[in-house]
Amino acid sequence: MSPTRIITSGAAYLDIDAYACCIAYAELLNLQGIAARAASSARPNASVSQTVLGWIDFPHDHIPRPDDEFVLVDVSDYHHFDPLVMPAQVVEIIDHHPGYENYWVEKLGIAADIRPVGAAATQVFQRWEAAGLLAQISGASAKLLATAILDNTLNFTGQMTTGADIHAYSVLAALGELGADWPERYFLECQAAVESDLGVALAADLKRMKPESNLPQVFAQMTVWDADRLIRNHHSVIRCWMAEQGEDWLLNIIGIGDAKSYLLADSAVSQRKLSNLLALDWQAGVAVPERPMLRKELLALGLSATPVVSQG
Numbered sequence: 001m002s003p004t005r006i007i008t009s010g011a012a013y014l015d016i017d018a019y020a021c022c023i024a025y026a027e028l029l030n031l032q033g034i035a036a037r038a039a040s041s042a043r044p045n046a047s048v049s050q051t052v053l054g055w056i057d058f059p060h061d062h063i064p065r066p067d068d069e070f071v072l073v074d075v076s077d078y079h080h081f082d083p084l085v086m087p088a089q090v091v092e093i094i095d096h097h098p099g100y101e102n103y104w105v106e107k108l109g110i111a112a113d114i115r116p117v118g119a120a121a122t123q124v125f126q127r128w129e130a131a132g133l134l135a136q137i138s139g140a141s142a143k144l145l146a147t148a149i150l151d152n153t154l155n156f157t158g159q160m161t162t163g164a165d166i167h168a169y170s171v172l173a174a175l176g177e178l179g180a181d182w183p184e185r186y187f188l189e190c191q192a193a194v195e196s197d198l199g200v201a202l203a204a205d206l207k208r209m210k211p212e213s214n215l216p217q218v219f220a221q222m223t224v225w226d227a228d229r230l231i232r233n234h235h236s237v238i239r240c241w242m243a244e245q246g247e248d249w250l251l252n253i254i255g256i257g258d259a260k261s262y263l264l265a266d267s268a269v270s271q272r273k274l275s276n277l278l279a280l281d282w283q284a285g286v287a288v289p290e291r292p293m294l295r296k297e298l299l300a301l302g303l304s305a306t307p308v309v310s311q312g
């Protein structure tokens with residue numbers, strides 16, 4: 001028996017992009033005669049909404065074999081790989097986060113596809129398109145990839161949105177029969193999930209940043225429809241919960257309805273790190289940049305920034 005390709009992603013949580021890519025890429029490889037399956041130790045976060053969960057069951061019953069091969073989607077920083085990954089047996093990477101391009105190109109050559117597009121789902125869509133197999137994609141995979149593109153591009157308002165993302169969404173939404181009202185319905189579902197348990201939602205998309213990132217050490221992010229309403233109703237609960245994770249924290253709340261990011265940070269050092277990267281006016285622990293920002297955009301800014309010199 002030839003080895004199975006395990007399509008997997010990060011350790012901390014599965015967002016809709018990782019979730020969709022694992023399932024849809026495994027489906028494509030299987031159609032092409034390559035044994036593959038989606039697997040993950042991580043749980044979905046609030047971006048995998050109730051309706052999305054109803055489209056397909058993500059397999060969480062992976063039994064590892066010593067000859068498994070691994071394809072990583074939507075992650076290339078090996079510090080964050082799912083613990084089921086055997087690093088020496090990684091055969092392919094499909095990702096859109098900056099920082100590890102050279103590392104993987106040296107290891108894998110053209111099997112490392114790391115590019116700045118809005119969603120890794122767009123890269124997986126392009127595999128389907130190039131293979132000429134889109135007519136055979138399942139409804140669930142089409143809808144998953146389309147929704148991942150909506151989420152990761154912030155409904156096409158994010159800076160990393162490309163023409164390829166817009167093209168992929170239009171083809172996939174038609175194949176998956178998603179209506180014109182799907183974006184608003186989807187993001188309202190995500191907000192309902194966030195508000196039903198804020199602690200779980202904050203923990204589900206929280207990363208600890210390295211000092212060289214020049215970003216606050218604890219960086220949480222969430223995407224909702226109405227960020228202003230979320231902050232009005234829940235700011236005090238949020239700041240208490242975040243402060244328990246460490247003094248140097250940041251929460252990026254992305255509001256799709258008004259296409260804005262709301263950066264929440266309380267400590268002077270956290271606010272200074274962010275003001276070092278972009279023009280911000282902090283009011284009562286909240287700053288609203290001119291355009292919506294994703295963590296990976298702030299990460300790219302931070303990696304190219306001069307560190308903030310700590311003052312006293």
Ligand SMILES: [Mn+2]
Nearest residue numbers: 017074120152
């Ligand atoms: Mn992604």
